[in-house]
Amino acid sequence: MHLGGTAVKTIAQQAHVELFQPECVNSSFSLRRLSAYSADLFVVVAYGQLFSDKLLKVPGICAVNLHASLLPKYRGAAPVNWALIRGEEVTGTTVMRMESKMDAGPLIIQKPAPILPFDNALTLTEKLAGEGAQLLGAALTKIARKDFTLTPQDESQATFAPRLKKTDGLIDWSAPATEIHNLVRGCLSWPGAYTFYRGRMLKVYKTRPLQQLPGEQPRYGDGEVVEVRKDAIVVSCAASLLSIEELQPEGKRRMSCSEFISGHRIGAGERFSNK
Secondary structure, X not given: OOOOOOHHHXXXXXXXXXXXXXXXXXXXXXXXXXXXXXXXXXXXXXXXXXXXXXXXXOOOOEEEEEEOOOOOOOEOOOHHHHHXXXXXXXXXXXXXXXXXXXXXXXXXXXXXXXXXXXXXXXXXXXXXHHHHHHHHHHHHHHHHOXXXXXXXXXXXXXXXXXXXXXXXXXXXXXXXXXXXXXXXXXXXXXXXXXXXXXXXEEXXXXXXXXXXXXXXXXXXXXXXXXXXXXXXXXXXXXXXEEEEEEEEEOOXXXXXXXXXXXXXXXOOOOEOEOO
16 A cells, blocks of 8 residues: 655645654644744644644744634534534534634634535535635735634534544434435545445445335334335335435445446345444
8 A cells, every 4th residue: 555645745845845744743842843933823724633732832923723614513523524414504614713622712714604415525525625725815814914803612502523433334224314314425435334235344325315205104124125226225214215326335346326236136125234
């Protein structure tokens, strides 16, 4: 396996910009190195380490962070994923002044963004990255002009978005179809939503909740295959039905459901399970 650098590192190298990649950003060596720049601002985006109070005092003005949510909602490492998993219809981007507590600093500027029905973790991340870059530019302009106010976050409204674990992607077929659909959207591309079919893992990449008549009672077990269509597998979940349209069998490539159906004799009455 070949490990490459981030896009930021690649562009910096192409532009001959000095790079500093400390294992621990709060080490005494890192503090001395960063202090030597006499920077007015630190600008932080998607960085995996918390800054200590000592480090936050290094820049002349402050350290600012761009975060992919409307803080104080979804503090943490995976705000885009959890906003989708929780079925949010609106998210956004925030620039805040950093504090040593994770994503808890006062707000400088925010911008909401709708979550569209077809958005997933990849498309929403790309959209927020573009909007966040513009918002960050606006925030830096405000700081340079000293034309900004710091708005404390409402701690009572804080929610958290921890780093996803592999087990977070396991589909619970006793949940409603919309919740499973949101899990699939939010877990793309990692850890990936998954279930088990005939004892082997099956990753699920694209789904669609199906309408049912009001008051209709489920006639099938959770995870039971209700119907096999030309290009979809319809599965029963909590008082609802879910159409699977794209998946990946264990040890195989990602494929459309029609490709999967043509290679497997799957039929109504079979069941997806959690092991």
